[in-house]
Amino acid sequence: xxxxxxxxxxxxxxxxxxxxxxxxxxxxxxxxxxxxxxxxxxxxxxxxxxxxxxxxxxxxxxxxxxxxxxxxxxxxxxxxxxxxxxxxxxxxxxxxxxxxxxxxxxxxxxxxxxxxxxxxxxxxxxxxxxxxxxxxxxxxxxxxxxxxxxxxxxxxxxxxxxxxxxxxxxxxxxxxxxxxxxxxxxxxxxxxxxxxxxxxxxxxxxxxxxxxxxxxxxxxxxxxxxxxxxxxxxxxxxxxxxxxxxxxxxxxxxxxxxxx
Amino acid sequence: xxxxxxxxxxxxxxxxxxxxxxxxxxxxxxxxxxxxxxxxxxxxxxxxxxxxxxxxxxxxxxxxxxxxxxxxxxxxxxxxxxxxxxxxxxxxxxxxxxxxxxxxxxxxxxxxxxxxxxxxxxxxxxxxxxxxxxxxxxxxxxxxxxxxxxxxxxxxxxxxxxxxxxxxxxxxxxxxxxxxxxxxxxxxxxxxxxxxxxxxxxxxxxxxxxxxxxxxxxxxxxxxxxxxxxxxxxxxxxxxxxxxxxxxxxxxxxxxxxxxxxxxxxxxxxxxxxxxxxxxxxxxxxxxxxxxxxxxxxxxxxxxxxxxxxxxxxxxxxxxxxxxxxxxxxxxxxxxxxxxxxxxxxxxxxxxxxxxxxxxxxxxxxxxxxxxxxxxxxxxxxxxxxxxxxxxxxxxxxxxxxxxxxxxxxxxxxxxxxxxxxxxxxxxxxxxxxxxxxxxxxxxxxxxxxxxxxxxxxxxxxxxxxxxxxxxxxxxxxxxxxxxxxxxxxxxxxxxxxxxxxxxxxxxxxxxxxxxxxxxxxxxxxxxxxxxxxxxxxxxxxxxxxxxxxxxxxxxxxxxxxxxxxxxxxxxxxxxxxxxxxxxxxxxxxxxxxxxxxxxxxxxxxxxxxxxxxxxxxxxxxxxxxxxxxxxxxxxxxxxxxxxxxxxxxxxxxxxxxxxxxxxxxxxxxxxxxxxxxxxxx
Numbered sequence: 001x002x003x004x005x006x007x008x009x010x011x012x013x014x015x016x017x018x019x020x021x022x023x024x025x026x027x028x029x030x031x032x033x034x035x036x037x038x039x040x041x042x043x044x045x046x047x048x049x050x051x052x053x054x055x056x057x058x059x060x061x062x063x064x065x066x067x068x069x070x071x072x073x074x075x076x077x078x079x080x081x082x083x084x085x086x087x088x089x090x091x092x093x094x095x096x097x098x099x100x101x102x103x104x105x106x107x108x109x110x111x112x113x114x115x116x117x118x119x120x121x122x123x124x125x126x127x128x129x130x131x132x133x134x135x136x137x138x139x140x141x142x143x144x145x146x147x148x149x150x151x152x153x154x155x156x157x158x159x160x161x162x163x164x165x166x167x168x169x170x171x172x173x174x175x176x177x178x179x180x181x182x183x184x185x186x187x188x189x190x191x192x193x194x195x196x197x198x199x200x201x202x203x204x205x206x207x208x209x210x211x212x213x214x215x216x217x218x219x220x221x222x223x224x225x226x227x228x229x230x231x232x233x234x235x236x237x238x239x240x241x242x243x244x245x246x247x248x249x250x251x252x253x254x255x256x257x258x259x260x
Numbered sequence: 261x262x263x264x265x266x267x268x269x270x271x272x273x274x275x276x277x278x279x280x281x282x283x284x285x286x287x288x289x290x291x292x293x294x295x296x297x298x299x300x301x302x303x304x305x306x307x308x309x310x311x312x313x314x315x316x317x318x319x320x321x322x323x324x325x326x327x328x329x330x331x332x333x334x335x336x337x338x339x340x341x342x343x344x345x346x347x348x349x350x351x352x353x354x355x356x357x358x359x360x361x362x363x364x365x366x367x368x369x370x371x372x373x374x375x376x377x378x379x380x381x382x383x384x385x386x387x388x389x390x391x392x393x394x395x396x397x398x399x400x401x402x403x404x405x406x407x408x409x410x411x412x413x414x415x416x417x418x419x420x421x422x423x424x425x426x427x428x429x430x431x432x433x434x435x436x437x438x439x440x441x442x443x444x445x446x447x448x449x450x451x452x453x454x455x456x457x458x459x460x461x462x463x464x465x466x467x468x469x470x471x472x473x474x475x476x477x478x479x480x481x482x483x484x485x486x487x488x489x490x491x492x493x494x495x496x497x498x499x500x501x502x503x504x505x506x507x508x509x510x511x512x513x514x515x516x517x518x519x520x521x522x523x524x525x526x527x528x529x530x531x532x533x534x535x536x537x538x539x540x541x542x543x544x545x546x547x548x549x550x551x552x553x554x555x556x557x558x559x560x561x562x563x564x565x566x567x568x569x570x571x572x573x574x575x576x577x578x579x580x581x582x583x584x585x586x587x588x589x590x591x592x593x594x595x596x597x598x599x600x601x602x603x604x605x606x607x608x609x610x611x612x613x614x615x616x617x618x619x620x621x622x623x624x625x626x627x628x629x630x631x632x633x634x635x636x637x638x639x640x641x642x643x644x645x646x647x648x649x650x651x652x653x654x655x656x657x658x659x660x661x662x663x664x665x666x667x668x669x670x671x672x673x674x675x676x677x678x679x680x681x682x683x684x685x686x687x688x689x690x691x692x693x694x695x696x697x698x699x700x701x702x703x704x705x706x707x708x709x710x711x712x713x714x715x716x717x718x719x720x721x722x723x724x725x726x727x728x729x730x731x732x733x734x735x736x737x738x739x740x741x742x743x744x745x746x747x748x749x750x751x752x753x754x755x756x757x758x759x760x761x762x763x764x765x766x767x768x769x770x771x772x773x774x775x776x777x778x779x780x781x782x783x784x785x786x787x788x789x790x791x792x793x794x795x796x797x798x799x800x801x802x803x804x805x806x807x808x809x810x811x812x813x814x815x816x817x818x819x820x821x822x823x824x825x826x827x828x829x830x831x832x833x834x835x836x837x838x839x840x841x842x843x844x845x846x847x848x849x850x851x852x853x854x855x856x857x858x859x860x861x862x863x864x865x866x867x868x869x870x871x872x873x874x875x876x877x878x879x880x881x882x883x884x885x886x887x888x889x890x891x892x893x894x895x896x897x898x899x900x901x902x903x904x905x906x907x908x909x910x911x912x913x914x915x916x917x918x919x920x921x922x923x924x925x926x927x928x929x930x931x932x933x934x935x936x937x938x939x940x941x942x
Contacts, residue, residue, distance in 0.1 A: 003451070003466045004420040012454075045287055049280065134381065151381055175375040250388035252376050252396075 121245055124203050124217035132208070136171065147171065153178050153248035155196050155212040155220070170211055178214065181254035183222050183242045196254075197221040197239050214254060218244045222256070264339055264425070266418040269328040274412065275405025279398045282321070286314045286394070296383040307386040308377045311393045315370025318397060322363040325411065326356060336426045338506035342465075345498040347414050355407035355414075362404045366397050422467040429603065430478045430507050431595050434500060434535075435514035436528055437484025438521035440549040442466075443582035444514070445481040448592050453481050459522070460484060463496050465503055472596040480507070487531040504538040510599035511544045512591070513574075515567065518553035525563045532570055543598040544574040547591055552581035 017023075035054070042050050136147035149171040156177050162168060184191045200219040202208035214220060225238040242256035273281055290313050294306045332340040332349060343352065373393035380386035424430075433441040437459030445453050449468025454461055466481040482500030485493070493501065504511065515528045532546075548556055548567070556564070556579055571577035578594060580587035667682050674680035688696045702709065714720075746754055796806060888894045908915065 003422045003453075003464070009454075045284060049284075151379065173379055176379055247388075249376075250385055251392045252373055252389055253392070 121217040121243055124215070127204050127215065132204070132213070133170075149173065150176070150211065150213055151249065152176065153214045153254065155179070155199050155214055157198065157212070172211070176249070178248065178254055181220060181222055181242065181244070181256050183224075183256045183258050185227070185258050186260060188227075192227065194222040194224060194226065197223055200241055214244055214248055216244055216247045219259070220244060220254075220256060222258075224258070264336065265423065266330065266421060269415045269418065270324060272325055272408055272412040272415055275402045275408050278321070278401050278405075278408060282314060282317050282401070283394065283398070285317055286310060289313065294383065298383075300381065303383050303386055304377055304380050307380070307390040308374050310390050311370055311373050311377065314394055314397055315366055318366045318401070319363055322359055322366075326359060326363070329356060329411065329415075336506070338424070338426045338502060341502045341506060342421075342499065343418075345495055345502055346417065351410065352414065355410050358404055358407045359411075362400050365400050369393060369396055369400070422465055424465065424467050424480065424503075424507075425478060426507055428478050429475065429596075429599055430480060430509035431512060431599065432480045432482060432500075432503055432507060432509045433512050433514060434482050434504060435484060436486070436516065436521055436523045436531060437461075439484065439514045439516040439523075439528075440582050441484065441514055442481055444512075444547075444549070444580065444588065444591075445479055447582055447585065447588045449479050451479075451481070460496060465499050470592065472593065473600070475596075475600075477596055477599075480509070485531065485535070487527055487534055501535075501538065504535070508603075509542060510595045510602070511539050511542055512547050512595055513539075513544060513570075514547045514549050515570075516550050517548045517556065517559060517563075517567075517579075518550040520550060520553065525559075525566055529566045529570055536573075543595075543602045544576070545591065545595050545598065546571050546574050546577040548577065548579040550581060550583075551579040551586065552584045555579070 039047075039050060039054065132151055133148040134151055135145050136149050138144045138147050147169060150173070153176050154172045156172055179196060180193050181196050182191050183194045198221045199209055199212045199214060200221050202213055202215060202218045204213075204215060208215070219241050220243075221239050222242050223238055224240045225236065229237040229240070231237055241259045243259060244254055244256045246253075246255040248254045290310050291306060294303055296303075298306075330339070330343070332343060332352070335343075340349075343349065370393065373389055377386055377389050380389060433444060435441060438457075438461075442453040442455045442462050445451055445466065445468055446455060449470045451466055451468030453466045453468070460483060462481055462483045464483065468479045468481065470477045470479055480503055482503050483496045485497045485500050490501070513532055515525065515532075516523070517525065519525060546567070556567070559567070567577065576594065576598070578587060578591050580591045582588065671677060671680050671682060685696050690696060700709070711717075793806060797803065888897055908918075
């Protein structure tokens with residue numbers, strides 16, 4: 001015991017108050033009262049957090065209780081009933097099994113699988129032009145309105161050279177240019193951050209594909225050389241398609257599923 | 261000098277709490293209301309602020325943690341080694357490093373999202389971005405929860421470390437477990453280290469302080485060490501090794517000669533030889549403990565030789581027993597002296613040339629001699645005798661002169677307080693020692709002896725009696741008759757005065773009872789001319805003189821009135837008042853009339869009073885207007901005055917200086933429900 005643990009030292013020397021354990025027991029028994037008092041008193045954000053915490057705790061508790069119950073429940077199992085002549089004292093006994101737990105876990109697993117690996121986005125919501133672009137006014141009197149700034153996340157290749165700014169029709173802001181995507185391999189069930197090679201297809205329009213705009217449902221080509229995937233012929237694959245599953249402009253990152 | 265105090269490190273919240281703290285702070289300290297119809301710039305700013313705020317808060321918290329924890333390179337090697345032993349340097353650095361990385365990640369994240377927010381075109385999008393940003397920051401924090409947890413534990417342990425100053429005079433106790441290190445520590449200092457009869461009671465370094473030669477000495481009690489290679493040593497042993505290796509100190513190597521600790525002398529001596537490299541360049545003392553069980557002389561020759569071999573190396577061997585306290589003080593003194601000598605030596609060597617510099621600092625001041633007289637110290641004979649006795653006693657080991665017993669000791673011998681009572685009369689100082697135990701009666705010869713305590717009481721009594729006699733002889737004087745002496749002819753007047761006085765008094769009392777209102781000062785009270793006249797006549801002023809005086813005053817009044825006749829009419833506010841004034845001029849006459857006709861007097865009274873007041877006002881008005889040239893100017897001045905006063909009058913002010921607010925918050929305007937109407941219209 002270190003030198004400065006005064007409380008422990010004192011307890012070791014002088015012990016506890018005579019009613020210490022009694023007090024402790026009562027305090028413990030009062031816990032639920034204090035909790036409910038707290039729950040009634042709190043409001044606003046604190047209440048939200050508190051209730052959330054309590055809720056998860058309760059759910060967890062109920063789940064574990066159920067698990068324990070399941071362990072103990074015995075089910076009838078007709079197959080296990082012994083056939084043929086059975087002595088009287090064994091007549092009432094029927095085959096029991098605890099197979100329920102197993103089936104439960106299987107169910108759980110199946111559910112997880114279904115939840116996690118849905119097909120990549122099959123349908124997308126159409127975007128109008130004014131959602132896609134903002135109009136940039138130009139000219140000395142700011143009356144020319146032919147310039148557009150792209151509002152969505154875009155990919156700009158390494159060797160892209162700008163036109164003279166004056167004549168540039170579509171502006172892709174630096175802040176909205178992305179180079180990397182979080183790509184999930186559906187079979188490996190793992191996510192990697194991979195560099196983007198290009199935009200293969202934007203379902204909204206061909207023009208967006210050429211501009212390299214990435215929206216939900218776009219198919220992008222990613223560099224998978226780090227993953228070490230190999231073709232049946234034995235070549236190392238380095239480019240693969242992936243479909244974007246989120247709205248990058250809302251999330252600030254690109255999530256995609258590798259198309260295998 | 262660096263002071264190593266690790267108690268000030270702030271609490272490191274665990275990952276989940278950290279997130280809660282940060283997010284609720286953001287919620288509290290940033291605006292919370294935003295609407296989609298707001299200008300987009302405003303919306304963007306709103307969310308950017310949130311993101312930025314969260315990022316800076318995290319940054320600050322993280323930086324605080326990183327700053328608070330000591331950097332192992334910067335602290336004294338003793339501490340850095342101790343921390344390494346206790347918490348594992350690699351783990352420690354890794355944890356701090358991870359926090360640093362997390363801080364940078366959060367910063368980068370914040371920057372990125374603020375940039376993205378600049379292009380947010382709707383409230384929804386901005387909100388989503390903010391949400392993503394805060395979520396990712398929270399994720400980073402949660403990812404570091406294990407290192408945060410570790411650091412919190414380290415913090416708690418660090419704050420409980422003993423406060424060891426590596427630079428001060430230090431004595432380290434070392435040796436096998438259970439040889440009596442902690443017992444010695446408890447004897448020498450007030451540290452109150454736990455002492456138990458089993459090995460490894462002391463599991464960490466303990467520090468205590470002791471005084472010697474008016475200096476503070478730090479005594480460090482280290483856990484016992486076993487005799488095996490460094491790699492096999494556990495954390496507990498490593499702590500004492502660290503202390504031995506890094507602290508410049510005097511080492512007390514304790515050897516249990518009784519072998520009650522479970523290790524033979526041979527093993528203990530082997531240990532000494534094994535860890536000898538740690539003692540290089542330090543003063544060492546070989547201390548034999550538990551000599552109350554076995555004395556050095558009683559050991560076998562073999563063991564003696566072993567110990568002697570060590571003693572030859574360290575030049576010093578002492579014995580002590582913590583139970584009988586034998587040699588404890590000696591060991592302490594020897595250790596302190598040795599260390600002090602050593603330190604001085606080091607200082608001399610280190611400073612080299614500047615030895616004189618140090619020595620010159622030590623200056624013993626001697627007072628200059630006044631004359632050639634010898635002024636030797638004076639010690640009373642009794643003191644020298646006593647001192648000699650004590651010296652003899654110390655030499656012989658047997659007391660030559662018995663020490664005087666204190667009353668307390670006598671009491672304890674005879675059964676303690678309550679059983680034994682000390683004889684108070686024994687030490688009485690009386691003329692005759694036989695009187696000591698004489699009983700003093702309370703009543704003697706029928707008198708209370710307490711009355712005769714004063715030795716001069718007889719004399720005083722005599723004096724008092726004498727004075728009384730002198731007083732009695734003096735002639736009697738009747739003071740009562742002498743007070744008021746009135747001649748017979750004045751007796752009438754006197755009686756009158758007295759009766760009048762009593763009447764006045766009664767009147768006054770009646771009055772006070774009848775009209776229970778505030779008493780006006782005399783000058784503001786209305787003048788009752790009748791009363792005055794009556795009073796004067798009662799006092800003996802004859803009517804003619806009275807009339808004469810009154811007529812004179814009347815003519816003066818009239819002259820004044822005619823002189824300002826015009827002005828009076830201008831000051832008038834209405835015809836009725838001017839009419840009153842006219843009467844006021846002739847008030848004296850009214851008085852006379854009333855005298856003639858007492859019935860009408862009452863009816864006139866009210867008007868008269870008013871007229872009096874108007875007269876006063878008109879007079880004061882003339883005073884004000886006295887400096888003006890003509891009537892026109894006067895009119896203008898009066899008009900101006902009225903105009904000036906109108907605002908004040910409207911505000912119910914007494915004058916310009918009246919700043920009083922009678923009721924700051926009228927209750928009826930500030931309380932109750934406000935469903936209908938406004939605050940001031942209800």
